[in-house]
Amino acid sequence: MTPLAVLLRQEAFADADIIRLLGLTDPSDCERLRRAAYDLTTGIIGDKVHYRGIVEFSNRCTLNCRYCGIRRDNPTLDRYQLSMAEIVESAVWAAENRYGSVCLQAGERRDWPFIDFVTECIRLIRARIVSATQPDGASITLSLGEQTLDTYRRWREAAGGADCMRYLLRMETSNPALFAHLHPGGFAHEKGYAARIQALENLRTAGFQVGTGGMIGLPGQTLADLCADLRFYQRIDADMLGMGPYILSQGADMGAEGMMEPAPLLQRALNMLAVARLVLRDVNIAAATALQALAADGRERGIAYGCNIVMPNITPRAVRKAYQLYDNKPCIDDQPTDCSACLEGRIRSMGRRVGWDEWGCSRHFRRRLGLALPDRPSLSAETQAAKSVHVGIPLRRGPARTDPAADLTSATDRSR
Ligand code: SF4
Numbered sequence: 001m002t003p004l005a006v007l008l009r010q011e012a013f014a015d016a017d018i019i020r021l022l023g024l025t026d027p028s029d030c031e032r033l034r035r036a037a038y039d040l041t042t043g044i045i046g047d048k049v050h051y052r053g054i055v056e057f058s059n060r061c062t063l064n065c066r067y068c069g070i071r072r073d074n075p076t077l078d079r080y081q082l083s084m085a086e087i088v089e090s091a092v093w094a095a096e097n098r099y100g101s102v103c104l105q106a107g108e109r110r111d112w113p114f115i116d117f118v119t120e121c122i123r124l125i126r127a128r129i130v131s132a133t134q135p136d137g138a139s140i141t142l143s144l145g146e147q148t149l150d151t152y153r154r155w156r157e158a159a160g161g162a163d164c165m166r167y168l169l170r171m172e173t174s175n176p177a178l179f180a181h182l183h184p185g186g187f188a189h190e191k192g193y194a195a196r197i198q199a200l201e202n203l204r205t206a207g208f209q210v211g212t213g214g215m216i217g218l219p220g221q222t223l224a225d226l227c228a229d230l231r232f233y234q235r236i237d238a239d240m241l242g243m244g245p246y247i248l249s250q251g252a253d254m255g256a257e258g259m260m261e262p263a264p265l266l267q268r269a270l271n272m273l274a275v276a277r278l279v280l281r282d283v284n285i286a287a288a289t290a291l292q293a294l295a296a297d298g299r300e301r302g303i304a305y306g307c308n309i310v311m312p313n314i315t316p317r318a319v320r321k322a323y324q325l326y327d328n329k330p331c332i333d334d335q336p337t338d339c340s341a342c343l344e345g346r347i348r349s350m351g352r353r354v355g356w357d358e359w360g361c362s363r364h365f366r367r368r369l370g371l372a373l374p375d376r377p378s379l380s381a382e383t384q385a386a387k388s389v390h391v392g393i394p395l396r397r398g399p400a401r402t403d404p405a406a407d408l409t410s411a412t413d414r415s416r
Pocket residue numbers: 061062063064065068069070071072106107108145
């Protein structure tokens with residue numbers, strides 16, 4: 001068997017290698033995987049983490065995905081819809097606090113009033129957010145499910161044709177049988193496997209930066225399934241990934257099927273993030289908030305395993321409790337300012353810095369479109385110094401270290 005140290009230096013991986021890496025459990029092996037992913041991120045993407053301020057603007061959904069806490073047939077939920085002014089003001093707040101990007105997320109609707117509402121939100125946000133620090137305005141990520149090509153085009157055009165529009169449409173799983181299990185019966189026509197792939201292709205046709213991803217640790221999901229997910233992301237040439245652990249929701253319809261124990265689930269999710277970085281290399285990868293539901297520092301661990309995007313929740317606090325896709329969702333009671341204040345320190349403790357006022361476009365997207373790319377990612381002086389002695393980063397929260405030798409010791413000790 002190829003020694004792990006040799007395997008982690010490869011630039012291409014066979015399926016058997018990927019499955020082996022995904023299944024690592026020994027702490028020192030997991031630490032080697034983490035280090036490889038973190039260092040590759042530094043080398044290809046740089047040391048900046050970019051924010052996407054997420055506005056969960058409605059929990060009304062016409063669909064019924066079995067794993068989801070805000071599915072249509074959950075009768076226990078108070079449904080809400082933010083006004084256009086509330087959404088735009090949230091986006092303006094994000095820009096004033098130097099987030100270069102916002103994400104609008106809601107349950108899935110395909111009716112014309114909804115399509116027109118989103119179109120107008122995009123237009124207003126793009127019109128309002130232009131400043132000296134963000135002369136090109138904000139970039140916007142949409143996470144609004146499967147829509148027609150015409151709708152995708154309409155939403156992108158509402159942004160003024162700029163290359164600032166991203167869309168996150170998770171495949172959830174590339175295993176057709178598992179996909180059908182998650183979206184069964186009477187609404188299969190609404191959430192069909194082929195329709196999801198077609199929607200991803202339509203997003204590319206419409207000119208979006210295309211993000212996808214899936215759940216990790218689903219009941220019945222194997223390591224081979226996760227490997228197939230990575231191959232799927234490669235095949236559709238994804239620009240960004242949003243992947244998170246599968247966590248039970250009381251409002252969902254899968255309670256009887258259970259979920260993995262938190263500790264092994266967290267490690268599996270982290271392994272998936274790291275292997276995604278090694279395999280897909282220059283894509284943006286988000287550290288899902290769901291990681292924090294498994295460990296207080298879960299999101300930081302995601303950064304340590306190769307993520308370069310975080311999505312602070314800037315939804316007005318009054319409605320946050322009603323957007324629980326899964327149980328124990330973190331930061332429910334925080335104000336946007338609370339999240340912002342604690343997050344930068346956490347990111348710095350991971351040896352990273354925040355890319356303030358920047359869109360943080362996927363390098364993969366820019367390369368795919370032949371757009372200008374810096375030759376090398378810019379690195380802070382601290383990261384340059386750390387790289388020169390091959391220093392890893394601490395896995396626990398704490399102040400950023402300035403003594404590289406101390407970092408080396410702590411990273412090694414803490415991994416055991
Ligand atoms: S996953 Fe999305 S489309 Fe499915 S029920 Fe939840 S909000 Fe609706």
